[in-house]
Amino acid sequence: MNSYLVLKCVHVLSAAVLLGTGIGIAYFLLSAHLSRNIEALRVVARAVIVADWIFTATTVVIQPVSGVLMMLERGWSFTSPWFIATVVLYAAVGACWIPVVVLQYRMARLVREAAGYAMLGPEYHRAFRIWMMLGVPAFAMVLVLYAVMIFKPGI
Numbered sequence: 001m002n003s004y005l006v007l008k009c010v011h012v013l014s015a016a017v018l019l020g021t022g023i024g025i026a027y028f029l030l031s032a033h034l035s036r037n038i039e040a041l042r043v044v045a046r047a048v049i050v051a052d053w054i055f056t057a058t059t060v061v062i063q064p065v066s067g068v069l070m071m072l073e074r075g076w077s078f079t080s081p082w083f084i085a086t087v088v089l090y091a092a093v094g095a096c097w098i099p100v101v102v103l104q105y106r107m108a109r110l111v112r113e114a115a116g117y118a119m120l121g122p123e124y125h126r127a128f129r130i131w132m133m134l135g136v137p138a139f140a141m142v143l144v145l146y147a148v149m150i151f152k153p154g155i
Helices: 005-034 040-072 083-112 124-151
Strands: none
Touching: 005 040, 005 124, 040 083, 083 124
16 A cells, blocks of 8 residues: 555545634534533533543544654655745644633633623633634644645745
């Protein structure tokens, strides 16, 4: 079996898991938040944290490892503009994701401690707004990463 194609398959599938988990987490947490149902929000806030560790964290490791192995397999330059763009975008997504994870823990704690949705104070709502403000550009950058991964400008 062609090792490059195996690496490429792993890379593409993990990219799909990364994108899908991100969209799913955003959709379900936003939906629970908008429902104003504290029990739904409690369940989803916990599930989002678990999903991030199971799916996002593993793909965060798989992506660069499989990417570098494909680079080596093909003999592509680590100084090519598309690779540098990929590294910069990946780091920028990570710079958004790390605080998002911290915010998810904070929101889950605040939701767990609240007697009802109306009891969620400004700390929760501020955390949620920041979570959204970091998530939107991170999602956009992941889409750009897909384009760079597919088209490899400059090769």
